[in-house]
Amino acid sequence: MQYKTLDGNIGELKFYGDISEWWISGADFTRTIEEMASKFVEIHIRAHCFGGDVFEGNVMFNALQRCKPKTKLFIDGVAASMMGIVMQACDEIIAAENAWVMVHCPTGYQQGNKKQMFQAYKLLTGMEKNFTKVFVARTGKPEKYVEAWFDGTDYWFSAEEALAEGLITSIGKPVVDNVVQIDKPTENDQVESVFGRFAALMSPNSNANNETPIKDQKMKKEIIAKFGLSGVTEASTDDEVMAAMQQKIDYSGAEAKALKTTAIEALISGAENATQKKYEASLRVSLVAVGEASGLGVLQSMLGLNTPSVAAAAAPAAPAAAAAPAVPQVITMLNGTLVNASADDRAAWAWDKWQETDPDGVETMQKAEPEKFVALYQAKFGVKPVL
Template identity: 35%
Template sequence: MIFTVEENTIKCIGVIWDGDGVRFIQEFQRLEMMYENIIIKLHTDGGSVFDGNLIFNAINSSKKDVEIHIIGIAASMGAVISQSTSKVYMVENGFMMIHAPSGYTYGTASVFEKYASLLRQIETNFSNKLQKITGKSKQYVDKWLVGDNWFSAEQALKEKLIAGIIEPETEVERFDPTQMESQSEVFAKFAALYIPNNVNNNSEIEMKKPIIEALGLQGVNEQSSDTAVIQAVQQKHDDEKAQIKAQLDAEKQKVADLQAKLEEQSNGAVTSLIAEAVKAGKIKKEDEATYEAIGKTSGIEALQTVFANMNVRKTIAGTINQAPDASVDRANWDFDKWQKEDPRGLEALSTSNPEQFKQLFNAKYNK
């Protein structure tokens, strides 16, 4: 917000940014020390609720004779500030706009719930202020907090939102504010006519303009106050930080999804390998859980090694009933070879060919 002071008058033009409440109080207190009557010329499309409340409280608690002249529009928080004194006047071609407080936040459901509760408290505060200044019922003024409600000077006077109508300070083409996209657009109808040329010197403007353009700041220009530009920089930083965090969270989710997919595939491979081992007779079915734990803990490669070095389990009955493979040439087998490859055949040989068995036995034990 741009503040300019001339004698007992302080002109307040523009968006109410964070920090503007303190800056207003500094200027206002200086005027309180010097004058009994103070005039505040207001033209704003609203802004920070908390800084607006600081401005409201400073005016409302003042022991001086304070008047507010709405010289363009008093929208949103500007409308609330205008209710800080009973001596509020609006130019004949001005407007007031009242609506419920709004904002945005970022975080968990709990954060949103707390923020919604805060907005409800602020809305109640707005309603109380409007009831006090107009003398109207809560039910009546609460209708003004639903949607954007515009009041011309005549309508504002009728609703007791202002004490009187004053002559316009500048001529603007007649227009209907309800047909415009936002209060900022309505504000712009008057803004250029009220920004004094001596608020910022050329060097300040020349410094701000390239910064605003380089950073792509929104809602400010070279005529904006230092506070407004700093706030816009902070807002851009916060937006970019939130965007980066959202991108990082998305990448983390992709990695988590890939890890889950790989784990699913690995578990499927372990299950398949164990099923093959059971089918091949290398392990019992009731031991599947044990080998599944090995596969999940040590990996499928370790499980493959275990099964590769494992002989096929044979039942006693299977061993007894298994006939020797007649296609294998056993003529050159020694005693150890027989014991390893065909122990049952070696046992049978002692009966079917005792002479050969004796030769193998003596060769083995050097007899």
């Protein structure tokens, strides 16, 4: 990590990126902080981070707590998730007036037996308790008040809201003049949310000749490099970069879907080879549907490909399965036929039932069955959602 001297007594470290072993690691951060602590009486950290690995973040938090010089963290754009925890170890936290802070519960992925699942649950619960202690110590709010931030929702706080909650100590001026005020990121505005990570550091393009200011060029160059955009340069307009971002996301989505389809076919063919039995066309269609709706992990378990050696032989080209969402209906294999092992009828579920029992299923429904999702939403809230 790079830092510079503001004067003879203050050093400034730039923390722009995610918390992880491959981006900004706890080890690298600790070495840098310790080196700065030996040179300066005060350390400033300029942060723009959407969070990352909890364990790497804990290393950073502990390094800042051990730091003897005074520490100030300036939120230039966003301090979200794990960065919201790390920054609490600093003596002062100053957010730009157009910056954002996001707090939510830790998340993780686990696949395995019930003991492994329970261990993952205990780990995440322990993380939440540690996060609660950190925020209680900073904000002075009751434990029950802070625990409400870990209900599964992403809580976005503007600089003013963060100050009112005690998450920061003061509000500073924007990094540049004429700063674009971003809205709270939403899942429905994927491109705008991603692009908005950088918008707090960019001023509007107001030149009559459509020339991009130097500061914008530098930031756009970072965006283009980070997301591998093609057909645009740092001299491109905001709209052109946004269009390239949308194209990238659309392509990535289609590519991922094609890869998943290939993996599903590989698992089914592998199971057929392992059992020396060819599935009927109707059964194969049902298996594909399960893989698409419930994930590769569920399909793999249903086909009896739970052991690493068998699974690898069955689908050597398949990507690692992500944690599968809740299965709408538990289906098992019996003598080459599909058997519905679930007694529930989800067609009759109302919005509250879905949220209580299978919130992931609601998200899947929104993408796979938008008409059903709209009807469910409208029945609950009386208005149609914006998809």
